[in-house]
Amino acid sequence: MRIDATDVHKTYGDVTALDGLSLSIPSGSTFGVLGTNGAGKSTLFRLLVGHDRPDAGTVAVGGTDVTDDGRRIRELVGYLPEHVGFPDGLTGREVLGFHSRVRGLPRDGRVADAIDRVGLAPEEADRRVSGYSNGMCRRLGLASVLLPDPDVLVLDEPTAGLDPRGVDEFHAIIEEVTSSSDATVVFCSHVLPEVERLCDRAAVLHEGRVHAAGPIDALAADAADDDTGAANRADDRHRGGLRAAFRAAVTDASADEPSEVAP
Amino acid sequence: MTGPVDPDERASDRRTPDERESAPDETGTRPDGGHAGATVEASTTPVTAANAAAVRGSVRRVLTVAVTEYRLAVRSRWALALTGLFVVFGAMILTFSGSALGPDGAGRVVASLTSLAAYLVPLAALALGYDAVVGREDEGWLAVTFSLPVRRSEVVVGTYLGRLAVLAGATVLGFGFSGVLIVREFGIGAWSAFLGFLLGAVAVGSAFLAVALLLSTVVREKTHALGAALLVWVWFVLIHDLLALGLVAAFELPDIALTASVLSNPVSAFRVLVLSGLGAAAGGGFTALLVDSGLSTASITFALIAWCLVPVAVAARFVRRRRL
Numbered sequence: 001m002r003i004d005a006t007d008v009h010k011t012y013g014d015v016t017a018l019d020g021l022s023l024s025i026p027s028g029s030t031f032g033v034l035g036t037n038g039a040g041k042s043t044l045f046r047l048l049v050g051h052d053r054p055d056a057g058t059v060a061v062g063g064t065d066v067t068d069d070g071r072r073i074r075e076l077v078g079y080l081p082e083h084v085g086f087p088d089g090l091t092g093r094e095v096l097g098f099h100s101r102v103r104g105l106p107r108d109g110r111v112a113d114a115i116d117r118v119g120l121a122p123e124e125a126d127r128r129v130s131g132y133s134n135g136m137c138r139r140l141g142l143a144s145v146l147l148p149d150p151d152v153l154v155l156d157e158p159t160a161g162l163d164p165r166g167v168d169e170f171h172a173i174i175e176e177v178t179s180s181s182d183a184t185v186v187f188c189s190h191v192l193p194e195v196e197r198l199c200d201r202a203a204v205l206h207e208g209r210v211h212a213a214g215p216i217d218a219l220a221a222d223a224a225d226d227d228t229g230a231a232n233r234a235d236d237r238h239r240g241g242l243r244a245a246f247r248a249a250v251t252d253a254s255a256d257e258p259s260e261v262a263p
Numbered sequence: 264m265t266g267p268v269d270p271d272e273r274a275s276d277r278r279t280p281d282e283r284e285s286a287p288d289e290t291g292t293r294p295d296g297g298h299a300g301a302t303v304e305a306s307t308t309p310v311t312a313a314n315a316a317a318v319r320g321s322v323r324r325v326l327t328v329a330v331t332e333y334r335l336a337v338r339s340r341w342a343l344a345l346t347g348l349f350v351v352f353g354a355m356i357l358t359f360s361g362s363a364l365g366p367d368g369a370g371r372v373v374a375s376l377t378s379l380a381a382y383l384v385p386l387a388a389l390a391l392g393y394d395a396v397v398g399r400e401d402e403g404w405l406a407v408t409f410s411l412p413v414r415r416s417e418v419v420v421g422t423y424l425g426r427l428a429v430l431a432g433a434t435v436l437g438f439g440f441s442g443v444l445i446v447r448e449f450g451i452g453a454w455s456a457f458l459g460f461l462l463g464a465v466a467v468g469s470a471f472l473a474v475a476l477l478l479s480t481v482v483r484e485k486t487h488a489l490g491a492a493l494l495v496w497v498w499f500v501l502i503h504d505l506l507a508l509g510l511v512a513a514f515e516l517p518d519i520a521l522t523a524s525v526l527s528n529p530v531s532a533f534r535v536l537v538l539s540g541l542g543a544a545a546g547g548g549f550t551a552l553l554v555d556s557g558l559s560t561a562s563i564t565f566a567l568i569a570w571c572l573v574p575v576a577v578a579a580r581f582v583r584r585r586r587l
Contacts, residue, residue: 012586049410051587071412079410081587085403089338090331101327102411104320144407 001062001076001151001184002027003048008057010043010208017043018054019208025186025201030178032195032216033188035205041188042082044205045156048186049079061152075103078145082156084137088130092120092140095129099144114143118173135166142173153177155187159194167194174198324413328421329428336391336429345387345430349437352379357444369453370541372445373460376438377537380464381530384434385471385500389492391430392475395422396582397488406587416579423476423575430468438464460537463567467533470570471495477574480581503528518557525558526566536563 003025010018018040025031035041046052047059050070059066066073086095096111115125118139124132132140138158145153158174159167175198178185189195195202196216203213336342356375396419399405408418442457478491507524510516525531535558 046587051406051409071414074410075412077410081403081406081410083403084407086407087331087335087399087402087404089335094331094334098327098331099411102324102408102413104323141407 004060006058008054010054016208021209023203023210027184028182029201030185030199032199032202034195039205040208041205042156045154048154049074049077077152077154078150079154080141080145080158084141086129091128092125096144099147103148105148110147114147118143134161151183153183153185158187324417325421328418329425332422332425333428341391342429342433345433346437350440352383353438353441357441369445369449370456373456374541377460381534382500384464384468386496388430388468388471389475389496391426392472393479393488393492394485395476396479397482397485401485415582419579419582427469427472430472431465434465434468456541459540463533463537466567467529470529470567473571473574477578480578499528499530504531522558529567529570532563532566
């Protein structure tokens with residue numbers, strides 16, 4: 001399912017979170033959104049699931065404007081927030097049961113399937129969430145968004161706070177999901193190698209705008225160039241590679257106009 | 264600047280709720296598990312059928328939230344603590360006023376219980392409800408819940424109903440223990456007076472739970488919600504009646520002021536509702552003055568119901584604009 005954001009503006013008081021952001025995410029792609037803190041990643045994601053609405057511009061999922069029918073959008077989109085949390089008194093299985101009932105899903109064993117899919121042991125799923133590690137909470141969160149087999153998965157920094165092994169296992173789950181379904185997967189990250197590993201397309205956000213966007217192949221080509229170590233930041237930006245754009249966005253607050261990576 | 268809002272509740276949404284509820288997605292699967300074909304058939308049936316489906320979906324979501332809230336409150340031992348609190352304090356009242364024998368004995372015990380409940384039940388309700396929304400936001404659950412295809416107002420109503428079930432259950436069980444002892448002591452004739460007290464206690468608890476839910480929706484910090492809840496308790500339980508008495512006495516205000524005083528405070532309404540049924544056992548003082556205000560049981564009951572519904576409705580409105 002395709003996602004389109006067109007000239008989106010969003011401010012919170014004096015803070016401009018999104019400043020004319022335009023972005024298209026093709027159906028079925030695995031799309032990485034890179035950017036520093038405050039670049040607008042989480043704001044974009046909140047708009048995608050209807051937690052917020054743009055001051056100007058449009059955000060559409062599968063052609064449906066998110067401000068027209070938020071509940072319909074949330075039927076289509078599985079969203080894992082950055083700070084995912086569950087009530088301590090529920091077991092993992094009960095959390096998934098709650099999701100299933102609210103969504104009106106049939107009782108066809110999909111809770112057990114989701115638990116299995118994210119690598120939670122059945123006995124772990126029957127424990128109270130209060131005893132879960134951060135990694136287990138992340139897995140449970142992912143299981144909850146996979147439950148309805150959504151057309152779009154939106155994951156806000158899904159590996160934040162995980163140890164290297166947890167990150168690796170999480171990547172394996174995402175790879176399994178992307179290889180076994182046609183879902184459009186969008187996630188944001190601070191970590192370039194994560195995007196390189198998982199995504200076929202990516203965008204770099206900077207100060208609420210798209211600084212660079214394109215297929216991940218262009219990133220790989222640029223990474224090879226980057227190995228020569230000869231380029232300065234300005235050259236990197238002109239070349240337009242994602243790695244260069246990300247580095248420029250991280251290190252240069254006065255970045256240039258958005259650039260597009262040639263497919 | 265445009266504020267955050269629950270988009271499915273915006274005025275610009277041109278589709279009716281029932282259309283949204285039963286709309287098929289691109290795979291032909293509806294959120295309720297049905298199929299697009301069924302929707303086509305449904306479009307030929309009367310509108311009431313679609314409305315009924317929408318209501319069923321809404322009820323399902325509200326009940327799911329309510330059952331989860333109830334389960335969490337029971338597991339966190341809130342239900343046990345409140346029941347124990349009401350049993351202990353009720354037993355204390357019975358112990359110290361149990362010597363009141365004769366035909367008015369039961370009435371006096373119920374009047375004593377009413378005085379106790381006027382302090383205790385609002386406090387318990389505020390303590391149970393102050394973190395209903397802001398607490399769930401703190402733990403990250405609100406963001407998860409609001410990401411599901413559920414209206415924010417349904418989450419608020421479900422949260423209220425779940426916690427209300429806990430409070431009402433604890434009130435009935437906790438004070439029910441006192442009721443059994445009263446009936447044993449004074450005979451079955453005392454039951455009606457006690458039943459009036461019990462229903463009134465549940466009603467005043469429901470009202471303060473609704474107010475707590477509203478506070479929890481408005482504030483951004485859990486500690487602020489707790490502080491606001493305590494202020495609400497101090498105002499309604501300690502200050503309001505004293506202030507009203509002072510104003511009525513000082514300015515010789517007409518009866519309508521007294522009526523307004525009773526209806527604008529659920530604690531006063533509760534006292535008048537219960538004590539007006541006890542007659543001479545109600546005692547004197549400002550309470551007797553309130554009881555003599557001439558308000559009918561129906562109008563007081565209506566006021567208490569309004570004290571439950573209005574805060575929940577306002578909370579459901581405010582939560583739509585809450586930024587996560």
